[in-house]
Amino acid sequence: MALFWLCVVVWFLYDRQGNIYWLLLGDTDDNMRLMQVRAWLAGQGWYDLRQYRLDPALGGADIHWSRLVDLPLAGLILAFKPFVGIATAERWACGLAPLLPLSVAMAGLSLAVRRLIAPWAWPVALVVLLGCTSTMSMYAPMRIDHHGWQLAFLALTVAGLADPKRARGGATVGLASAASLTIGLEMLPYCAMAGAIIALRWIWDRGDVRRMQVYALTLGGGSAFGFAVFASDANQVLRCDALTPVWLSVMIAAGALLFGLSLLNPANRWVRLALAALAGGVIVVGFALLFPQCLGRPEQVSDELANTWLNNVREARPIYKHAFKTAFPMAVLPVIGVLGALFATWRARRSEALVGWAAVALFTAFASAMLLWQVRAAPAAQLLAVPGSAALLVVVVPWFLGLRAPFARWIGEVPAMVLGVVLRVFGTVAAFLLLSGLWAGLVVPWFSADKGAKPGKPAPPDRVAAANAACARLSNLRMLNDIPAATIFTHVDLGPRLIVTTHHSAIAGPYHRNGRAILDVHHAFTWATPNFRPIAKAHGAQYLLICPNMSETTLYRARGPNGFYAQLVKGQVPNWLEPVKLREVRPGAPLPFQLWKIRYDLPDAPTPAPTKR
Secondary structure (H helix, E strand, O other), rough: OHHHHHHHHHHHHOOOOHHHHHHOOOHHHHHHHHHHHHHOOOOOOOOOOEOOOOHHHHHHHHOOOOOOOOOHHHHHHHHHHHOOOHHHHHHHHHOOOOHHHHHHHHHHHHHHHHOOHHHHHHHHHHHHHHHOOOHHHHHHHOOOOOOHHHHHHHHHHOOOOOOOOHHHHHHHHHHHHHHHHHOOOHHHHHHHHHHHHHHHHHHHHHHHHHHHHHHHHHHHHHHHHHHHHHHOOOHHHOOOOOOOHHHHHHHHHHHHHHHHHHHHOOOHHHHHHHHHHHHHHHHHHHHHHHHHOOOOOOOOOOOOHHHHHHHHHHHHHHHHHHHHHHHHHHHHHHHHHHHHHHHHHHOOOOOOOHHHHHHHHHHHHHHHHHHHHHHHHHHHHHHHHHHHHHHHHHHHHHHHHHHOOOOOHHHOOHHHHHHHHHHHHHHHHHHHHHHHHHHHHHHHHHHOOOOOOOOOOOOOOOOHHHHHHHHHHHHHHHHHHOOOOOOOEEEOHHHHHHHHHHOOOEOOOOHHHHHHHHHHHHHHHHHOHHHHHHHHHHOOOOEEOOOOOOOHHHHHHHHHHOOHHHHHHHHOOOOEEEEEOOOOOOOOOOHHHOEEOOOOOOOOOOHHHOOOO
């Protein structure tokens, strides 16, 4: 498995070497993760996770993450720095860091498939994993945010649920859940479902009490350790969006109740069911009474911020609200995984693997159903579909290819077994690669094609995607370093990238705890022009930077068709904005954004009419 992982690492580094060289951190969270590590290595406190380069005039931005994911990234930077310098060390650390949790995810899935199917079946699981496009995108070089680690712990959770050794399986699930919650609450529903499955196993089989007992201890103890070591100063209060005292008390209470039930361990199954239901009711009622502020959205944002920003995040929409060409490829593998897990459960109905497969089937079905809530569940749903898909391939494909020849009759029992295994693995992998190639080469492009385009005439370019890429490009943003370090008023989604690539500060990033700054940016761009300067002055902004056609700007124009941003792009620039001329990256290649110095010393004057081009 380690050799398989190493081959994937080599390919990824070769394929993404351009991204590594240009420090192409495509997601805002990846940029912010690097800034958090930079700040820590520069002397910022372990428990201080504020980002002081966002909204510095008002004390910085509160980031609700933990330092756990910072550790491997910081370690790689420190390891490379003496040999290649800090800039190159950061690039290669960002390239390699996402591939570390990939090895953990591969190990978890390999163990699960070995335990559920056969010791030789783990390569099938890894090949299926490579076909999980949403999952593998979280492990691509430069994807340094926390999602890869949380998916890796989810894979370990599956391995723990499939583990026939009860104490070891319970410890694996408990520690993996605690580590995931220490990083963030994105996987809280999966952690809760894993705990419910362990309780159901105990209800069904009293002999499974040891698994639940060890799970309870490791969940409560691991969560307490994670909170004590990694929770930031800002997470010491009763917030609902991270491992704060709110969720720490829930995990400890749940662990204590499950441990108490394990000590009672009544013989009657119905009594066990009643006690488990009572314990669940105690947790739910206690949570509602003690933390009523957490019964709504865990982000605890205002209705205005939700409508203006959070509800427009594409990842937060259910799968049925996305276009068919987006939703269909995302949902196919989870559906196959559920069918395969159900088939494997039925096939194992008279064997010891029945309970393990039933647990994995339930977990896979739950993950697939999460797509009906938010499409950001796709990486987890595809990951959990791997065991079921592998079971289907291992059974159906060899049968379909007729690889059940009676080798023992001709060449002896032992050689026949070896040859049979080799042919079975080869046939399964070859068939899967063939189907994957057909899928990637024919089906997906067909659904993605622009059916309205005329033959021989190329489709119009995607101006939004082009603007997003151009305004985040390192070579373009570096030109801003020609002016002295300042606070620049720019789009929310451009803020993290700006502070990573330049010496400037920004106003806001897409982080819900900084709702006031996010709303101020949106108000400044969508309200009438005279409102901009008071808002910018309150945040200490000295310059204004816009990226025409960037995704976020479409919201400005939709919500404020006569607002400040809409007037700017029409050429109606107020007298108190002084254009700043920047160098071009190369002659004849103008920069994709526009920069002005904000003059607070000039009175308002009538905005000139747009000039005709």
